[in-house]
Amino acid sequence: MMLVELERVNKIYNKGKANEVWALRDADLRVGEGEMVCLRGPSGSGKSTLLAIIGCVFPPSSGRAAIARRQLARLPDRFLTIHRRQTIGFIFQRFNLLPALSVRDNITLPLLPLGVSPSECRRRAGVLLERLGIAHRENFPVRMLSGGEQQRVAIARALINDQPLVLADEPTAHLDSALSREFMAIMADLKAAGKTIIVTSHDPLVAEHPVIDRVVEVHDGRVLPAAAGPPAGDSSVTDHGCHGVSGHGVPQDGVPGDRLHSPSSVGGGG
Amino acid sequence: MKCFLAKQFNLLDFAFSSLWRRRLKNGAVLLVFAGVIFLVASFHLATTALTATAERLLASAPDIVIQNMAAGRQESVPLAYEQELGGLFGIKKVVPRIWGYYFDEIRGANFTVLGVDPARMPLGEHLGQTLAVGVFPGAGVSGEGAAAGNAQVGTATGDGAAEPVDQVAAGVAPAVLGSLVSASLEVGKGDYFSLFRPDLSLKTFAVSGLFRADGDLLSGDLIALHLDEARDLFQIPSHLATDLCVYVYNPAEINNMARRIAEALPDTRVLTREQIQRTYQAVFGWRSGFAAVLLLAALAAFVILAWDKASGLSPEERREVAILKIVGWETPDVLALRCWEALLVAGFAFLLGVIGAWIHVVYFDAGLFRPVMVGWSVIHPGFALVPRIEAQDVLLLFSLTVLPYLAATVIPTWRCASVPAEDAL
Incomplete structure (x- = not known):
């Protein structure tokens, strides 16, 4: 079943003004449930805009976009937010944590407006902290954590509401190779747990990781067809812009695949 | 929810x-x-x-105060007006009052001196309730009596109950002081102090009581005397007073009475309690x-x-x-x-x-x-x-x-x- 369906999607910033920008042109993309896709392309190619539309941050200017079987164009802002809350977990390039808040408070942030009780918040956060190996940092302000630990906090926050779709925007851009590998191992666990994951990245370590089912090339606002070759001179793009499926749910790099299984134990969406 | x-x-x-x-x-x-x-x-x-x-505090003030006006300023009021008001139906009592200011040059302080005759005032016996300690210069007894020997300085006490009268020395008038006056003069109950008459002769007083602190707004700088002692201190002729306090039978008729008094005594200023409060x-x-x-x-x-x-x-x-x-x-x-x-x-x-x-x-x-x-x-x-x-x-x-x-x-x-x-x- 398709979780993400984009068809001839366009996004125009500042439409009708002198500084009008076509960020996406006739973009098509379909991502099935449990799939892990990497969006790759140079800076300004439209990856982040594509991710924002998938993430229900804003609707497309035109075209058809359906996330988890909901047509975004028909959803008013408020329902877009609610849909995002129920469906999508975000992991940001710079983690986007509130530095003065504790690890647990950052993780439970999405639950507060849902009226989830403090004890339930603690329970859900505790499960994730344990699974991500940062339980000992629970009450630390996040500004005191290392980059890798901060990213685990960001991952935990993205998962706290047990959303089926996880989006990661350049997640390894500020990590060294060891931490990048660690991140991918966690993603492999998530995938094994049934999550659908879309990652934007320049990093070959991500794009070429065996857990990635597909690499989708984005260039000048266009999503290149799977069969299309990489744009000339772009050495970062691999052959055909597409990787073979490395086995759904099969952990790679010797990462224990059961670490993040049974996400339902974390709790359903509020 | x-x-x-x-x-x-x-x-x-x-x-x-x-x-x-x-x-x-x-x-x-x-x-x-x-x-x-x-x-x-x-x-x-x-x-x-x-x-x-x-x-x-003003709740117990007279219903109406009559002041004599001359050339737009206040002057002493003749006690003969008392007789003229007596003919007006509805007036319960007319009581003369003497008050003025005493500047103490040594301490640089200005005191308010008030002379009343509690014996003539309705509820005059309750004046003692305004006191923290001591007695109010009492009904029908004055410094004149004191001059004749041991004086009975009052019966109205701080707690409102009748007490044996205080005894003061001959020629000494009883006075009740506000707390500021007491502090300024550094005297307490039973102590003596003297004030100058206009002719610079000294008049001696004995502190017979002190006002309660919660009334300090009005009584803090007050020296309360018997009417006759105040008259003697300021050397006001016996046929004059500073103003006249009028008490009426029907409180609802105060304004009406004030109007009638103003008509009867056109040279006076007639103030109702409500006006003073305002x-x-x-x-x-x-x-x-x-x-x-x-x-x-x-x-x-x-x-x-x-x-x-x-x-x-x-x-x-x-x-x-x-x-x-x-x-x-x-x-x-x-x-x-x-x-x-x-x-x-x-x-x-x-x-x-x-x-x-x-x-x-x-x-x-x-x-x-x-x-x-x-x-x-x-x-x-x-x-x-x-x-x-x-x-x-x-x-x-x-x-x-x-x-x-x-x-x-x-x-x-x-x-x-x-x-x-x-x-x-």
Whole structure:
């Protein structure tokens, strides 16, 4: 079943003004449930805009976009937010944590407006902290954590509401190779747990990781067809812009695949 | 409903931690705001305390006071007017009164001297209830009696009960003092002091009692004597008095009686108790109003500052809102959070300010505003203020202080809450 369906999607910033920008042109993309896709392309190619539309941050200017079987164009802002809350977990390039808040408070942030009780918040956060190996940092302000630990906090926050779709925007851009590998191992666990994951990245370590089912090339606002070759001179793009499926749910790099299984134990969406 | 409450509880909890994260900035805002509320509330409490005290004390004032006017200023009133008023139906009693001011050059203090004859006053026997200690110069007994030997200085006592009369030395007149006079002259009950007559001869008094402190607004600088002793001190001829106090049978007829007296005695000024009360209210109200205008201007400046602060988002605040939005907070959630924050700051500042004002008025007698509220004189009235707080006063203060702040901070929050989620990307 398709979780993400984009068809001839366009996004125009500042439409009708002198500084009008076509960020996406006739973009098509379909991502099935449990799939892990990497969006790759140079800076300004439209990856982040594509991710924002998938993430229900804003609707497309035109075209058809359906996330988890909901047509975004028909959803008013408020329902877009609610849909995002129920469906999508975000992991940001710079983690986007509130530095003065504790690890647990950052993780439970999405639950507060849902009226989830403090004890339930603690329970859900505790499960994730344990699974991500940062339980000992629970009450630390996040500004005191290392980059890798901060990213685990960001991952935990993205998962706290047990959303089926996880989006990661350049997640390894500020990590060294060891931490990048660690991140991918966690993603492999998530995938094994049934999550659908879309990652934007320049990093070959991500794009070429065996857990990635597909690499989708984005260039000048266009999503290149799977069969299309990489744009000339772009050495970062691999052959055909597409990787073979490395086995759904099969952990790679010797990462224990059961670490993040049974996400339902974390709790359903509020 | 349960979910709504749980959500509000979560938001309140988050608002606390959010304020704590920016504790320096919020602490400064809270202190300044509490200071403004403290000033406004102090003035309001002091004014209500003063007007309430004046109201209470004037409740026992004469129904009507008649003063003789000549060339637009007050002069002594002939006692013969007493006879003329006797013919007016409805008048219960007409009692002469002598009062004036005594400037003590040594201490640089101005005292008010009042001479009354309790024996002729309705409820005169209750005058003792205004005393903290001692007796009031009593009915039918005066310094003249004292001059004839041991004097009976009074029967009205501090607790209102009859007491054996005090004995004072021959030629010494009894006097009741306000607490400030007592402190200024450094005398207590049973002590003696002397005042000069206009011919510079000395008249000696014995302190027979002291007024209660809760009436200091009117009695703090007062020396109360028997009518005849006051006449002797000021050397006023026996056929004159400073003014005449009129008591009527029917309180509902006071204004009517006043009009008839004014017609009967066209050269006099006729003042009703209500008019005197209104004068006090106006004096305190004017002073309070003057100060309130200044303080409300300060409050307005603060509110404008708060508006300016709230309407300009720092990059850090903008980023925080964007993060909240992208993790699933709706605009009303962010707005509710900001409302809770503003309410916590304003509510806490209000509590601090009002409690501080209460302490300032009750324990420090509104020391900061005393000169403004009670006026400047050689002797500063040192009365104790007894404020009363009523729900409407609290609501008024709340409306004047907290609501403008909430409006100034929450309205611009719409802008803050509408930061798009993509700002976090």
